[in-house]
Amino acid sequence: MKPILKQDWMDDANCLDADTELFFPENAESPNMVKYAQTMYCNPCPVRAECYEFGVRTSSHGIWGGALITQQKKRRLSPKPRPQPVQEEALAEPLREGRNMGQQLVWFRRLMRHVTERVDRGM
Numbered sequence: 001m002k003p004i005l006k007q008d009w010m011d012d013a014n015c016l017d018a019d020t021e022l023f024f025p026e027n028a029e030s031p032n033m034v035k036y037a038q039t040m041y042c043n044p045c046p047v048r049a050e051c052y053e054f055g056v057r058t059s060s061h062g063i064w065g066g067a068l069i070t071q072q073k074k075r076r077l078s079p080k081p082r083p084q085p086v087q088e089e090a091l092a093e094p095l096r097e098g099r100n101m102g103q104q105l106v107w108f109r110r111l112m113r114h115v116t117e118r119v120d121r122g123m
Helices: 008-012 031-042 049-058 071-077 086-094 099-121
Strands: 062-064 065-069
Touching: 031 062, 031 065, 049 065, 065 071
Parallel strands: none
Antiparallel strands: 062 065
């Protein structure tokens, strides 16, 4: 396990003097271990939210903010990239000969999304 860089909020954590094995167990799937950590340390902790956010951002496993963080869960929680806005000039481009059907379909979907957004905004 790589070392964790100390954060300011960690000084206020209920688990400050607890055994780290409790939060980074060998058998990370142990529901009893998670329940014990939640009940004794995490639920009443004043920095629970900060701990959870830190665990999702930086850790590959362990109990953070009362939640068991695993690689699988971390992938689910990571933010999805937002689609980039389409420039109006690209939408105004007419269908051209020589484009395959997939390119035309993408262009048409972008055009329809743009038109729908403008109608929704009352333009």
